[in-house]
Amino acid sequence: MPDPFPGPDHRRAPLLDALRCYREADFAPFSTPGHKRGAGADPELRELLGSDALASDIPLGGGIDDSHFTGDTLGAAERLAAAAWGADRAFFLLNGSSAGNHAYLLAALNPGDEVVVARDIHKSLLVALILTGARPVYVAPRLHPTLDVGLGVAAADIAAALDAHPAARLVAVVSPSYCGVPSDLAAIARVAHERGVPLYVDEAWGPHFAFHPGLPPSAMASGADGAVVSTHKVLASLTQAAILQVRGDRIDPERVATTVGMANTTSPSVTILASIDACRRQMALFGHALLDRAIVLAEDARTRLRALPGVDVLGADRLGTDAYDRTKLVVDVHGLGMTGFQVERALRERFRVQPEMSDLAGVICLVSVADTTESIGRLVAAFAALADERRPPAEQGATPRSSGAVLTAGIPALSPRDAFFAPSRAVPLRDAAGEVSAELVIPYPPGIPILAPGDVVSAEAVAYLERGAAHGMYVSGAADPTLGTLRILA
Numbered sequence: 001m002p003d004p005f006p007g008p009d010h011r012r013a014p015l016l017d018a019l020r021c022y023r024e025a026d027f028a029p030f031s032t033p034g035h036k037r038g039a040g041a042d043p044e045l046r047e048l049l050g051s052d053a054l055a056s057d058i059p060l061g062g063g064i065d066d067s068h069f070t071g072d073t074l075g076a077a078e079r080l081a082a083a084a085w086g087a088d089r090a091f092f093l094l095n096g097s098s099a100g101n102h103a104y105l106l107a108a109l110n111p112g113d114e115v116v117v118a119r120d121i122h123k124s125l126l127v128a129l130i131l132t133g134a135r136p137v138y139v140a141p142r143l144h145p146t147l148d149v150g151l152g153v154a155a156a157d158i159a160a161a162l163d164a165h166p167a168a169r170l171v172a173v174v175s176p177s178y179c180g181v182p183s184d185l186a187a188i189a190r191v192a193h194e195r196g197v198p199l200y201v202d203e204a205w206g207p208h209f210a211f212h213p214g215l216p217p218s219a220m221a222s223g224a225d226g227a228v229v230s231t232h233k234v235l236a237s238l239t240q241a242a243i244l245q246v247r248g249d250r251i252d253p254e255r256v257a258t259t260v261g262m263a264n265t266t267s268p269s270v271t272i273l274a275s276i277d278a279c280r281r282q283m284a285l286f287g288h289a290l291l292d293r294a295i296v297l298a299e300d301a302r303t304r305l306r307a308l309p310g311v312d313v314l315g316a317d318r319l320g321t322d323a324y325d326r327t328k329l330v331v332d333v334h335g336l337g338m339t340g341f342q343v344e345r346a347l348r349e350r351f352r353v354q355p356e357m358s359d360l361a362g363v364i365c366l367v368s369v370a371d372t373t374e375s376i377g378r379l380v381a382a383f384a385a386l387a388d389e390r391r392p393p394a395e396q397g398a399t400p401r402s403s404g405a406v407l408t409a410g411i412p413a414l415s416p417r418d419a420f421f422a423p424s425r426a427v428p429l430r431d432a433a434g435e436v437s438a439e440l441v442i443p444y445p446p447g448i449p450i451l452a453p454g455d456v457v458s459a460e461a462v463a464y465l466e467r468g469a470a471h472g473m474y475v476s477g478a479a480d481p482t483l484g485t486l487r488i489l490a
Contacts (some may be wrong), residue, residue: 006176008083010284014076015277018064019270032267053271060268066277074398077277080381084284085210086220087228087245089253091260092276093228097204098124099229100130101251102246103263104200107256108170108226111417116161118153118173119407120184121445122202123477126416126440129472133417137165140409141177147318148361149330152176152373159191166195174202176216178357178364178448179314180325182206194248198250204242206325207231208360208369211287214295216323225250234327234368237279238272263430282369290369291327297376298327298367304380308387329357329365337391345352348422351382358377359443361473406461412454419453419489426485429466433459435488443468449477455486 019296035041037307038054046054057066065071074092082090093099101124109115111133117125117251120139129136139157141150142272153173171192177181185201192199199472201219203209207229209218219227228244231237244260246253282290302313315329333343347353355363365379413436414422424438434457441451450461469483479487 002324008080010084010281012076012080012082013274013281014073015064015270015274017032018071018073019058019274022058022064023055024455029063030059031067032056032059044247049088055080056271056274058270058275060270061371064270074273075092075284079272079278080179080284081276081280082241082245084245084280085245086218087227088248089246089256091244091246091257092273093242093243093244093260094240094265094272095203095262095263096124096232096240097122097228098127099260099263101125101202102243103244103259104127104226104228104251104256105129105132105134105170105172106259106262107197108200108372109171110253112416113170114165114168115170115172116158116165116197117171119409120150120153120177120448121172121174122204123442123444123449124204125174125439126449127451128236129416130420131450133415134169135411135415137161137168137207137411138407138409140407141183147314148318149314150181151319151321152181153188154189155184155191159195162192164194164452168197171197172200172202174204175219175279176206178204178207181319181321182216182325183322184323184341187220187222189223189225193223198248200225201227203227204230205233207233207235207243207326208283208287208291208327209349211283211292212268215291215325215327220245220247220274226256228270231248231276231279233278234370236367237275240269241276241279243276281299287369294367294369294371295326297371297373298329299331299368301376301380302363305331305383308380308383309385310337310390311383317434329367330362331365333386334361335390336386338386339471343386344483346386347382350380351385353379353382359473360468371380396419406450406458406462406464408455408458412452413456414454414489415455423490424487425490426480426487429462429483432457432486432488434461438487438489439479439485441465441475441486442477443473446474447476451486457486 016473029036038051061067061069065073078090087359105128109132113134115134117136120141139161141153180409189199201224204218226246230242232239232241312332316324339360340362344358355365357364437451437455440449441447475481
């Protein structure tokens with residue numbers, strides 16, 4: 001009888017197994033953490049989290065392995081993850097995809113190197129540019145002409161940027177977007193590799209793509225040299241869990257291993273690491289069936305929500321493409337006479353339903369392998385109640401969902417690193433147009449910087465931020481989160 005699990009034995013979970021063995025061996029710990037398997041923890045914390053959870057909070061070295069890591073338990077788990085996601089090497093991360101973005105760019109770039117970067121990058125990629133001292137050549141994502149949704153970065157635009165900057169050392173893009181729209185990574189990889197340049201993908205929102213053909217192709221399957229996935233975002237690992245994946249030798253994998261050690265904590269949480277290991281096993285063995293169910297549930301929710309007056313939901317049919325994350329529910333609520341901020345507040349406070357994010361136009365809700373017909377029913381019922389209370393829209397015309405129209409392409413006035421460390425001063429936001437930003441201004445989520453250090457502040461960006469602030473938009477990065485002032489280069 002043929003082996004039902006050819007290749008790597010994904011029934012194994014080295015970290016999870018080692019954690020269980022440690023628990024069963026009943027060690028007397030004289031090592032970190034100081035609560036010593038929960039014995040010294042605050043009683044209320046122990047009651048809330050449970051004694052088992054605290055007893056599993058043990059170190060990697062001097063815990064499931066000895067203090068010299070002779071067991072290589074983490075390495076065994078990472079090798080299985082590499083096989084599951086189609087990579088040559090995989091590195092478990094404990095600070096989300098942010099750590100992977102920092103590590104890969106530190107491995108790939110030297111100070112002063114040019115890098116072609118999609119302008120809809122996450123905050124952590126911008127921080128990586130500050131850390132490396134690299135000089136970005138920004139490429140703007142294309143926008144849907146009527147939906148105001150980013151359609152990803154075009155391969156032709158990447159090719160043009162590389163031809164104009166032949167010394168560029170790396171291409172870095174985000175795919176899929178926060179709204180679930182991927183770029184054509186295979187085409188981007190092709191134009192980059194034709195010019196001898198590696199491709200790195202912040203695939204934080206696509207950890208599930210590798211496990212179902214009804215979802216867009218994964219970065220590794222598309223030929224990327226490196227990619228980071230956040231297993232905690234839509235899969236079943238613990239918060240902060242992510243994996244950095246590497247293929248080929250355009251970037252030295254041993255150098256990546258070194259920089260991962262720089263970006264990761266030296267006191268790794270075994271509970272988070274073991275959750276990545278268990279997530280890999282779950283998806284390798286059962287991912288297709290679990291995602292089948294999630295996709296069916298999401299499509300059911302999309303159909304039922306679209307039937308409500310004043311509600312619309314983004315989908316592949318609206319975008320005119322098959323390449324879309326069908327588990328994402330991007331809900332437009334403008335027809336309810338409410339902003340997305342107001343709808344999020346109502347969903348949370350009245351119905352105890354928590355969406356992923358809100359903006360002026362709507363909310364985003366994630367459907368994952370954990371959802372059920374009951375959870376989807378609760379979501380639809382909450383929107384149905386709001387639809388019954390709808391009122392005329394307060395504003396006429398389209399309500400912007402994407403910040404893409406105000407993202408600046410090309411070369412910034414100053415590198416992010418130089419601008420970040422330059423002397424700066426605060427001015428009223430309305431007076432900042434034409435000046436050079438000294439700080440990150442990031443509506444969060446999704447974490448795409450509207451302004452980055454070194455950017456020339458446009459009047460359009462000022463207007464976008466003023467409007468968002470007036471409606472309660474949460475801003476990260478800026479010294480003045482109310483956006484009354486902005487720091488510019490002095």
